[in-house]
Amino acid sequence: xxxxxxxxxxxxxxxxxxxxxxxxxxxxxxxxxxxxxxxxxxxxxxxxxxxxxxxxxxxxxxxxxxxxxxxxxxxxxxxxxxxxxxxxxxxxxxxxxxxxxxxxxxxxxxxxxxxxxxxxxxxxxxxxxxxxxxxxxxxxxxxxxxxxxxxxxxxxxxxxxxxxxxxxxxxxxxxxxxxxxxxxxxxxxxxxxxxxxxxxxxxxxxxxxxxxxxxxxxxxxxxxxxxxxxxxxxxxxxxxxxxxxxxxxxxxxxxxxxxxxxxxxxxxxxxxxxxxxxxxxxxxxxxxxxxxxxxxxxxxxxxxxxxxxxxxxxxxxxxxxxxxxxxxxxxxxxxxxxxxxxxxxxxxxxxxxxxxxxxxxxxxxx
Amino acid sequence: xxxxxxxxxxxxxxxxxxxxxxxxxxxxxxxxxxxxxxxxxxxxxxxxxxxxxxxxxxxxxxxxxxxxxxxxxxxxxxxxxxxxxxxxxxxxxxxxxxxxxxxxxxxxxxxxxxxxxxxxxxxxxxxxxxxxxxxxxxxxxxxxx
Numbered sequence: 001x002x003x004x005x006x007x008x009x010x011x012x013x014x015x016x017x018x019x020x021x022x023x024x025x026x027x028x029x030x031x032x033x034x035x036x037x038x039x040x041x042x043x044x045x046x047x048x049x050x051x052x053x054x055x056x057x058x059x060x061x062x063x064x065x066x067x068x069x070x071x072x073x074x075x076x077x078x079x080x081x082x083x084x085x086x087x088x089x090x091x092x093x094x095x096x097x098x099x100x101x102x103x104x105x106x107x108x109x110x111x112x113x114x115x116x117x118x119x120x121x122x123x124x125x126x127x128x129x130x131x132x133x134x135x136x137x138x139x140x141x142x143x144x145x146x147x148x149x150x151x152x153x154x155x156x157x158x159x160x161x162x163x164x165x166x167x168x169x170x171x172x173x174x175x176x177x178x179x180x181x182x183x184x185x186x187x188x189x190x191x192x193x194x195x196x197x198x199x200x201x202x203x204x205x206x207x208x209x210x211x212x213x214x215x216x217x218x219x220x221x222x223x224x225x226x227x228x229x230x231x232x233x234x235x236x237x238x239x240x241x242x243x244x245x246x247x248x249x250x251x252x253x254x255x256x257x258x259x260x261x262x263x264x265x266x267x268x269x270x271x272x273x274x275x276x277x278x279x280x281x282x283x284x285x286x287x288x289x290x291x292x293x294x295x296x297x298x299x300x301x302x303x304x305x306x307x308x309x310x311x312x313x314x315x316x317x318x319x320x321x322x323x324x325x326x327x328x329x330x331x332x333x334x335x336x337x338x339x340x341x342x343x344x345x346x347x348x349x350x351x352x353x354x355x356x357x358x359x360x361x362x363x364x365x366x
Numbered sequence: 367x368x369x370x371x372x373x374x375x376x377x378x379x380x381x382x383x384x385x386x387x388x389x390x391x392x393x394x395x396x397x398x399x400x401x402x403x404x405x406x407x408x409x410x411x412x413x414x415x416x417x418x419x420x421x422x423x424x425x426x427x428x429x430x431x432x433x434x435x436x437x438x439x440x441x442x443x444x445x446x447x448x449x450x451x452x453x454x455x456x457x458x459x460x461x462x463x464x465x466x467x468x469x470x471x472x473x474x475x476x477x478x479x480x481x482x483x484x485x486x487x488x489x490x491x492x493x494x495x496x497x498x499x500x501x502x503x504x505x506x507x508x509x510x511x
Contacts, residue, residue, distance in 0.1 A: 023483035025440035028459055031479070034411075035468040041409035240384045240418035262418075280416055287466060293419065 012213065013052035026052075033214075037207045038229040038278070047214050054213040058117040059124060060110055060151055061095035064144040065137045065171045065180055066127030070162040071097050073199035074206070090209065093121075096139065107140050114154050122212065123155035125183050128164040128171045132179030148186060157191045157218055158183060161205055163301060166194035166225070173307035184225065193218050194225035198301035201282050204230045224304065226276065235272035235298050238280035241265065254295065265292060269313035271300030384418050387425055390471075394429075397473035398453055407474040422469075429454060429471075436480055442467075446477055 016026055030048040034041060093113035101109055130136040134143030152158060160183040163169035171180035184192050193208055208227055211219045219227040236242060244264040251259035251268055275298050279290040292298055300306040397408035412422060430450035438444040442462040448455050455472040
């Protein structure tokens with residue numbers, strides 16, 4: 001991942017020249033970076049000057065309770081040139097999925113990078129941290145909690161990547177069997193940038209790194225720690241189907257006339273109005289499309305507790321009629337609300353299986 | 367030009383659903399006025415604006431293709447077209463997999479990315495001098511033998 005760029009103290013400009021990258025290529029890189037960081041094109045010369053002088057930061061990447069989807073997202077980024085340039089620029093000193101070293105050698109590399117760059121390195125974390133029992137997730141025999149606290153001490157800043165590390169994510173979903181929490185629930189004395197998403201858009205991950213490289217500071221954040229440049233507007237406000245919402249034109253099912261005409265997916269459970277992310281403009285899969293463009297409602301994966309939001313195919317406007325049933329379960333001491341709903345749904349599925357009846361999403365939502 | 371998702375999968379969409387096509391074209395017109403009257407260049411990032419499938423193509427079709435077409439090979443290809451409206455350029459950057467990574471409308475006499483850059487020219491001077499020096503040395507060596 002990181003090429004031999006000699007001194008870690010060199011500038012990005014020097015590193016690029018050593019790789020034979022021309023100034024014209026660098027200008028192209030800066031134009032793409034500005035677009036990626038959602039900065040106005042007038043900022044391109046500023047970015048060029050700042051990046052030329054930027055020093056290579058040491059980056060330590062920790063993966064806790066996660067599925068590796070965030071790393072997959074990043075390493076399959078469509079703007080491979082930009083990503084590779086940024087990753088060639090940083091010194092990725094520890095990432096247990098990507099590094100060649102294993103076992104004691106890997107941990108020694110982390111400890112050496114922490115000591116050598118104390119107070120200056122960036123700590124990137126994906127995955128949630130289990131608090132119920134340290135044994136639920138360990139690396140080299142070290143609990144996630146201990147490794148996070150130890151690694152955060154000397155970090156200049158922390159970038160929490162993915163909904164698991166930012167808000168607990170799926171491990172945190174009811175009934176949260178491991179006691180999963182976010183990085184921000186544990187670390188209180190360091191600046192933390194939250195880059196949520198399941199997974200996050202790759203250019204958002206590198207956009208935050210590029211911002212740090214360009215300006216030497218962290219980007220402006222919203223009230224739950226997300227960079228405003230990428231999470232400042234709702235999916236709904238940037239959605240090309242928004243005019244249909246305004247006109248009251250909705251798809252009612254996934255195969256009706258409205259769905260075929262590309263009308264708004266609000267009634268099919270789209271969480272776009274309450275979800276803040278850059279999918280509608282940055283898009284996915286080589287810039288091909290995003291879920292709504294493919295005809296599926298937004299799940300709201302960059303929001304806290306998105307997994308417990310009451311059903312992916314349930315319109316935001318609908319009252320949660322299951323609350324009364326759930327209250328019975330909870331009052332009886334059965335379980336938390338999510339578990340109760342799961343039990344109700346499982347009962348319906350089981351009954352349907354026995355009777356060989358086709359069950360629909362609507363049936364489960366009732 | 368790459369096909370969009372809707373073109374590949376034949377998803378039906380309405381015409382110009384975001385209503386952003388006309389405002390962008392007017393913004394380009396205002397930028398051209400500014401260039402003529404004040405000499406001020408402008409750049410519009412087409413990826414920063416919500417556009418429905420087919421809308422970007424609609425903008426590009428309106429602007430058309432003019433007399434100048436250039437292709438760069440710098441960290442992947444880039445295509446630079448002057449549109450049929452002089453002073454309005456379409457700059458499209460691709461990565462090494464030929465995927466579009468950024469696309470801009472530049473309203474300028476000549477896009478900066480096409481100019482030879484001072485840093486590159488300085489390196490070129492050193493390189494040319496070194497090559498000539500090597501050539502002279504080799505030529506002398508051949509003469510001596």
